[in-house]
Amino acid sequence: VTLYQYDVCPFCNKVKAQLDFLGIAYDVVEVNPLTKSELGFSKEYRKVPIVIVDGEQINDSAVIMREMETRMKKAGLRGRGARPRPGSAAAKKEDEWFAWVDSRFVHVVTPNIYRTWEEAQRSFDYITERGNFNWFMRQAIALSGAASMYVISHRVLKKRHGIEDERAALYEALDDWMQNAVGPKNAFCGGSEPNLADLAVFGVLRAVKTFDTFSDAMENTNAKPWYERMRVEVGEATR
Ligand SMILES: N[C@@H](CCC(=O)N[C@@H](CS)C(=O)NCC(=O)O)C(=O)O
Incomplete structure (x- = not known):
């Protein structure tokens, strides 16, 4: 692969x-x-x-x-994770929350990493450090990228997705996830094992794990225990 x-x-x-x-x-x-x-x-x-x-x-x-x-x-490999029976309530729940990640969650996380000019600069510093750029390109992209994403986030993305306060929207989305997708009785949205929605939400959060967005989200919502369970299930990022 x-x-x-x-x-x-x-x-x-x-x-x-x-x-x-x-x-x-x-x-x-x-x-x-x-x-x-x-x-x-x-x-x-x-x-x-x-x-x-x-x-x-x-x-x-x-x-x-x-x-x-x-x-x-x-391939006859059992694989891991919750495999809901097609058409079952568990399958519907997985579909619904898996789609929610793309329609809502991703769009709530993105404006958070460009929320302030400092955060936008730090985000692009990180992005360009790990990107495929030579030194000159890196300097140019770090500045122009931070500036354009800061402006796009404030003028376009927040309006498009009805976001006033970036952090508040993120906390609200994670509270929704914890309350309605994971629920008080289950370890994961998939029940006792992660499903595709768990993996998607986890992946989106892990991408920003070094940013203030992530630490603020862990401090200000009750998503941390779920995130930690997912970390154990998924293991360290191999790439
Ligand atoms: N629906 C697609 C969305 C993918 C997407 O929007 N990727 C962005 C990067 S985060 C992209 O490649 N944008 C086009 C570009 O950079 O020119 C998916 O889930 O894979």
């Missing part, structure tokens, strides 16, 4: 959480977001993540994660 990614991209980190959890070995190719020269093989689809599995290209994080499950099954 080869994963074409941006290191901090939430969608890519959903996929990585699943691969780590399943113990599937994979290589990553860090894509340069300006040139995207690494994606030369994909003329039509120009986003990340893209995964190549056994020579076959799969696009889009949700499609990739579903496909990984299917392939594990086909």
Whole structure:
């Protein structure tokens, strides 16, 4: 498995959480977001993540994660995690919250890492440090990226997703997750084992684990015990 990614991209980190959890070995190719020269093989689809599995290209994080499950099954590998019976209440719950990660959660996390000018700069410092750039490109992107994402976040993203206060929206989303997806009686949204929604939320959070956004979220919500359980289940990031 080869994963074409941006290191901090939430969608890519959903996929990585699943691969780590399943113990599937994979290589990553860090894509340069300006040139995207690494994606030369994909003329039509120009986003990340893209995964190549056994020579076959799969696009889009949700499609990739579903496909990984299917392939594990086909290969006769039991894999890990909650596997709800198709059509069951557990399957519906998984679908609903798995979709919520892309429709809501990701969009709540992103404005948080560009909330203040200092946070935007620190985020881009981290992003460019881990990205596929030479020194000159890094300096240029760190500044222009922080400036443009700060402006885009405040002028476009927050309005588009109805966010006034970034942190408040994040805490609210995590409270919703803990109360209605995980619930008071279960260890995970999947029950006693993580399902795809658990892996997706965990991946998105793990991507920002070095940022203030993450530590504030852990301090100001009750998501920490769930996150810690997920950390144990998923294990250390292999990439
Ligand atoms: N629905 C897609 C969304 C992927 C996506 O939006 N990726 C962003 C990076 S976070 C991207 O590649 N944007 C296009 C670009 O950078 O030009 C998925 O879940 O994989």
